[in-house]
Amino acid sequence: MADINVEEVLKKLSLAEKVSLLAGIDFWHTKSFPEHGVPSLRLSDGPNGVRGTRFFNGIPAACFPCGTGLGATFNQELLEEAGKKMGEEAIGKSAHVILGPTINMQRSPLGGRGFESIGEDPFLAGLGAAALVRGIQSTGVQSTIKHFVCNDQEHKRMSVQAIITERALREIYALPFQLVVRDSQPGAFMTSYNGVNGTACSENKKLLNDMLREEWGWDGLIMSDWYGTYSVTDSIKAGLDLEMPGPTRWRGDVLNFAAACEKVWGHVIDDRAREVLKFVKKCAASGVKENGPEKTLDTPETAALLRKIGNESIVLLKNEKSLLPLAKDKKTLVIGPNAKVATYHGGGSASLAAYYAVTPYDGIAEKLGSQPAYTIGAYTHKLSPLLGSQTKGEDGKAGMSWKVYNKPPSDSSRKPVDELWLAKSEMHLVDYYNSELEDLWFANLEGILEVEEDSTYEFGVIVCGTANLYVNDELVVDNSTKQIAGDAFFGTATREELGRKDLKKGEKYKIRIEFASAPSFTLKLDNPVVGHGSLRVGASKVIDAKQEIERSVALAKEHDQVIICAGLNSDWETEGSDRESMKLPGALDELISAVAAANPQTAVVMQTGTPEEMPWLDEVPAVIQAWYGGNETGNCIADILFGDANPSGKLSLSFPKRLADVPAFLNFRTEAGRTLYGEDVYMGYRYYEFADRAVNFPFGHGLSYTTFAFSDLNVSSNEGKLTTSVIIKNTGSVRGAEVAQLYVRPMQAAKVNRPVKELKGFAKVELDAGESKTVTITELEKYTAAYFDEEKDKWCVEAGEYEVIISDSSAVTDKALKGSFKVDETYWWSGI
Structure with missing residues (x-):
C-alpha cells in the first residue's frame, strides 16, 4: 500500500466521494479509491480469534479462550502475547482490523455476551484489554475496542436506553475504555447498539466527542456496530466516522442531500472522512494486501501458546482433601454432556471454525493412555446437537453434502450451481455468495445416519427461509408451513421445530433437508442481518432422565474416580439473547448430586462463560472452572485434572449463590424502552462486599496445587505514582504461579458512599518450589484513590x-498484607 497524504486526498475528493468513504461497501470491507492510493480495508471478528470474511463455511482459525477465560489468567504479559498471535492470524486472513477486544461489564450472569468480556472489574478489563491491544497492534493490525458503552445486555439491545448516573458510567462502565486509551491507544472504537440516558451511543456527542476525543485525547476511528447507525446527520455531527456494514443505509444519497440542504456542513463531513483516511493510512503499516487471500496458520507454536493460555485461564474453585490432581493409573469414569463435545467458544461474533478442537474426553483419554468408560448422564442442550457431526457420506466421510439450485425440488431437471461438503449443519448465510444465484434459491443438505442402538431420535430445524427434514423420504420436521419466531441467528430465524422418528441399529438412514432461501420466509421480521437466510439442523437420541442418572450412579460405584463434564454451550451463551435462569439446564444438578453421593472421588468440570448456581457445591470435593477454552479446551482440562499443569487462574467474575443475590436482579431486562442501572457503582464484588452478601466464590479466587506466602510489603507514593512491592514465596512442593492483587480502601468517610475496596492493579509470577521473588505494581495515584465527582464533573482524590x-x-484472608499511603490535599482531575 502506498503512503497516503490525507489532506491532499481530501482536496481531490468530491463531496459525494467523501460521503462514500463514511460507510462500508459490504459486510467486511471499506470503500477504496485506487486512483488516489486509498485501498479498501478488511475488518474481521472477533474477540477470541480471527474468523475472516465468512460466517458460512469459513476458513479455519485459531480460537482463543473466551473473554472471561482470558481475564482469568490475570497475566498481562501473556495477554499481550495472545494479542500478537491474533494480529498474525489477522494477517493470515488478509484482515487489517480485528473487531475486538470486548470490555463491557457483566452486570448479570444472564447477559448473552457476558462470556465475551474480560471481567466485572474495570481495572481487570481495562488493563487486560490494553495488553491484548498492544499485542495486536505490534503486528500493524489495528484493534477495535468495543462496545462503547453500556452494551451489557442483549434484550432489546438495539433500542434500549441505559439509565445510569454519571458516577457509575465513569467509575465502572467507561473506565476500562479510558484505561485502554491511556495504555495502548487502540486504532478504533465501536459504538454500542443501545443508548445512554436518552441518546443512542452512535449519535451521542457527549460520549464520542466530548469524552472520548476531547477529554481523553484519543485519536482514531469510530465505527458503528453492525446496523447500529440510526440517523443521517446526528451520527455525523456526534463523531461517528464509519457506518458498518455496507451498502449504506444512511450515508449515500440521503447524506448528500442533507449536505446540500445544509443540515450538515461540509467541514463536518470532511472531519469524518479525514478520520477514515487517517485510519486507512495507519492500517497500511501492516503490509496486508488489499482483498488478499485467506489462509490458515495452524502451527505447533500456535497450539503451544493456546494451550498455555488455556491452562492459565482454568480456575481451581475447590479441592477438598487434595482430590486433584487425579491419578492416571486409577479406574476412571467420565460423565456429562460436555465431555464428548468441544465446547470451545460462545455464540455470535465470537463463533468461528477452529483449526481443530479437542474434547475433554479425548484430552482425558490421552492422559490415561486408553479410552475411559463414559456415559452422558443428562442432557443440557438448548437446541438439538448439530446433526452434521453425527452423519456421514456414502464414502464414510464425516459431515453432510450441500447442493445449491436455482430451481425447486419439484423440478426434476434442475442442476446444482454449487456443491460443498460441510462438517457442521449450521449455516448463517449472511455472507454466502455465488454469482449464479437468483434471489430465491434452493438447497439440499444430505447425509447418512447410523445409530448405536434401537432408539427414538428427535430432529430439530431452525431456519430463516423455509426447510423440511426427511428421513428415508418421510417428512419428520416441517418448518415451512407454520413458522414461529425464535432468537437464533441474531433473532432472524424461527424457533426450533422438532419431530421424532424411531430408528434401528444396523440400518442406514438417509437424512435430507430441503431448504429455500430467505425470500421464502413466511415471517417478515424487521431485522437487517438476514442475507440469504440461515439453517440449523440437529438431532439427538431421546433419553429418560431418571434412567440416565441411575445408570451413571451404577457406573460411578464401579470406578475409582469420576469426572463430570458439565456446563453450557454457545446456544445458551450467545449474542442476540440473554439467559432466563442462572440454573444449569435439564437434570444436570440432580446428576451431579447423585453421582457424588455414589462416589466421593468425584471432580466436576464446569464449562461456562459466566457463573451458574451450584446447589451441589457442598456435596462434591473438587470443582474447576474451565470456561470456553478455545482449540485446546480438552487438553487444558486434562492437564489440570491430572497435574501436568498447575492451576493458576483467578475468577474474573464473582460467583454468586443464586440469581436473586445479583445486584442487577431487579433491573436487568428492558422495561418501557429502558434499563435502570439501579445498583449504581455497586456492581460485582463491590456490591457483595458492601451488602455483606455471601457468594459461592469471590472475584479473584483461585486455588493451586502448591501454596504461597506474601511478605515484606512496601508501599510508597511519590511524584503522583503509587508503587507497591511484595515478596511472594512458593511454600509448597511443586512449581506454580500466584497473582498479587492490589486493592485500595479509603480509611475515612468520603463526600459520597464508596465501595469497601477496589482492585487497582495485579501481577502474576511463576515460582519453583521454595523460590521467592519480589513483585512490584505501579499505578498513578490519581487512579487508585479517585471517585467521580458529579458536582464538578471531574475525578476527585480526597485528602486522607x-x-x-x-x-x-x-x-x-489472613494471608493478605496491608499497608497505606496518604494524600495531603484534595484535588480534582480529568483526562487520562
Missing part, C-alpha cells in the same frame, strides 16, 4: 489515608 491490601482474591 488509603489502605493498600495485597491479597490472592477479593476476599481478604
